[in-house]
Amino acid sequence: MSLKDFLAFDSLLSDRTRLAIMATLTSSEEPIDFNTLLEQLDLTKGNLSSHMRKLEDAKLIKVSKRFIDRKPKTTYVASTRGSLELKNYLTQIQNVIEKVDE
Amino acid sequence: MSLKDFLAFDSLLSDRTRLAIMATLTSSEEPIDFNTLLEQLDLTKGNLSSHMRKLEDAKLIKVSKRFIDRKPKTTYVASTRGSLELKNYLTQIQNVIEKVDE
Numbered sequence: 363m364s365l366k367d368f369l370a371f372d373s374l375l376s377d378r379t380r381l382a383i384m385a386t387l388t389s390s391e392e393p394i395d396f397n398t399l400l401e402q403l404d405l406t407k408g409n410l411s412s413h414m415r416k417l418e419d420a421k422l423i424k425v426s427k428r429f430i431d432r433k434p435k436t437t438y439v440a441s442t443r444g445s446l447e448l449k450n451y452l453t454q455i456q457n458v459i460e461k462v463d464e
Numbered sequence: 465m466s467l468k469d470f471l472a473f474d475s476l477l478s479d480r481t482r483l484a485i486m487a488t489l490t491s492s493e494e495p496i497d498f499n500t501l502l503e504q505l506d507l508t509k510g511n512l513s514s515h516m517r518k519l520e521d522a523k524l525i526k527v528s529k530r531f532i533d534r535k536p537k538t539t540y541v542a543s544t545r546g547s548l549e550l551k552n553y554l555t556q557i558q559n560v561i562e563k564v565d566e
Contacts, residue, residue: 402467
């Protein structure tokens with residue numbers, strides 16, 4: 363893949379924050395809730411919400427809302443499409459790294 | 465390095481276009497002129513100019529203006545600082561990739 367192709371490839375994950383969110387979700391064996399993501403990535407609520415909405419709209423994550431101890435709790439997992447998109451994106455970055463290392 | 469550190473690390477190269485420009489410059493053994501970069505990365509003149517200015521201001525590239533056959537020609541190379549910044553940035557991305565692969 364050329365660097366031109368890398369630039370032409372339009373991915374939601376070329377945003378660094380969304381890349382980190384997807385990396386966190388796919389690395390976790392369990393669903394992750396909003397506050398854990400906030401803490402792990404040190405983001406503001408508004409910033410994280412906006413990214414999660416974009417990822418949900420693009421069907422890269424699955425959102426589940428449940429009540430635990432009568433309190434609502436929203437958790438997130440990477441969707442199959444999301445895991446695939448992340449893998450594709452990282453493969454592309456890997457190609458860039460190899461070009462530089464040559 | 466944690467994903468939090470990855471997000472906190474502020475780099476001009478977290479922009480994908482600038483990453484591709486720096487990858488092109490460091491992979492080349494010779495200085496590259498503006499039109500070659502334009503072609504190789506398929507960017508518009510305005511877009512490329514603006515990125516080159518930011519990279520120059522941050523001293524990540526060195527710009528040289530010469531006359532060849534009486535025509536002005538501007539060429540670019542990655543500076544030592546630029547090559548280092550690229551290497552650092554790619555190491556960080558590599559860490560993210562390894563986290564996901566675990």
